[in-house]
Amino acid sequence: xxxxxxxxxxxxxxxLVGINSKQLGVCGWILFFLSFLLMIIxxxxxxxxxxxxxxxxxxxxxxxxxxxxxGKAKGPGLILVLPCIDVFVxxxxxxxxxxxxxxxxxxxxxxxxxxxGVVYYRIYSAVSAVANVNDVHKATFxxxxxxxxxxxxxxxxxxxxxxxxxxxHSIQTLLDDATELWGIWVARVExxxxxxxxxxxxxxxxxxxxxxxxxxxxxxxxxxxxxSKSMRSASMVLSESPIALQLRYLQTLTTxxxxxxxxxIFPLPINILxxxxxxxxxxxxxxxxxx
Numbered sequence: 001x002x003x004x005x006x007x008x009x010x011x012x013x014x015x016l017v018g019i020n021s022k023q024l025g026v027c028g029w030i031l032f033f034l035s036f037l038l039m040i041i042x043x044x045x046x047x048x049x050x051x052x053x054x055x056x057x058x059x060x061x062x063x064x065x066x067x068x069x070x071g072k073a074k075g076p077g078l079i080l081v082l083p084c085i086d087v088f089v090x091x092x093x094x095x096x097x098x099x100x101x102x103x104x105x106x107x108x109x110x111x112x113x114x115x116x117g118v119v120y121y122r123i124y125s126a127v128s129a130v131a132n133v134n135d136v137h138k139a140t141f142x143x144x145x146x147x148x149x150x151x152x153x154x155x156x157x158x159x160x161x162x163x164x165x166x167x168x169h170s171i172q173t174l175l176d177d178a179t180e181l182w183g184i185w186v187a188r189v190e191x192x193x194x195x196x197x198x199x200x201x202x203x204x205x206x207x208x209x210x211x212x213x214x215x216x217x218x219x220x221x222x223x224x225x226x227x228s229k230s231m232r233s234a235s236m237v238l239s240e241s242p243i244a245l246q247l248r249y250l251q252t253l254t255t256x257x258x259x260x261x262x263x264x265i266f267p268l269p270i271n272i273l274x275x276x277x278x279x280x281x282x283x284x285x286x287x288x289x290x291x
Contacts, residue, residue, distance in 0.1 A: 128182055155167065
């Protein structure tokens with residue numbers, strides 16, 4: 001959001017503070033001319049005391065005889081402050097950060113937690129920030145603390161842990177509405193950390209671990225069932241073609257040989273061994289008869 005593009009209601013807040021269009025009156029004009037005359041008499045020494053420099057990110061609220069001068073803040077640049085009758089207050093328009101210390105909160109489901117956060121805000125109306133509140137930064141800080149506690153007190157622990165963005169947005173809306181009369185625009189609210197008791201952390205960890213174990217067992221059972229179905233289909237295919245089993249043997253040997261193993265187990269049918277054993281026995285009998 002562009003900070004300069006505020007709603008007309010916010011831009012008109014300067015007209016709601018104690019600013020009136022009444023003239024200074026006879027006594028006021030007399031004091032004004034006397035102050036101006038004093039500045040001329042003490043010139044050029046007075047010029048160094050009456051000219052003030054306002055930086056680009058600052059505004060000056062000038063009070064002349066207790067009334068806000070010109071109905072708005074002055075600056076940036078050079079401003080003229082008359083001696084004895086003018087008093088000015090500088091207001092910084094840059095973005096401020098408000099660190100909310102850990103707040104002990106009882107959630108809706110009766111769980112004690114500690115939550116801290118940070119608020120980013122800036123002053124868009126210097127006159128409202130000076131005239132409508134004594135200390136605008138302290139007031140914003142205290143209001144942010146109470147708003148954080150009030151909003152989180154209506155949420156459960158699971159909602160706080162999973163819905164930080166929604167909670168931060170609601171806190172920002174409430175703060176922005178409450179500080180509008182103070183000339184404050186709340187830019188962003190962030191929840192930094194949610195601290196829960198150690199016993200509750202252990203309980204949540206045990207619950208999560210049990211859930212993961214149950215899910216792993218279900219997945220393992222489904223995998224075994226699918227594997228058994230695949231093995232059944234493969235056995236049916238191999239039973240139809242004995243040559244396929246031999247090809248599977250050769251493929252397994254190829255896989256083992258690529259891993260550079262020193263030992264290779266070669267499966268051999270038993271009938272081949274029996275044939276080799278029978279040939280050796282017959283040859284032994286023939287040699288005995290000849291002798």
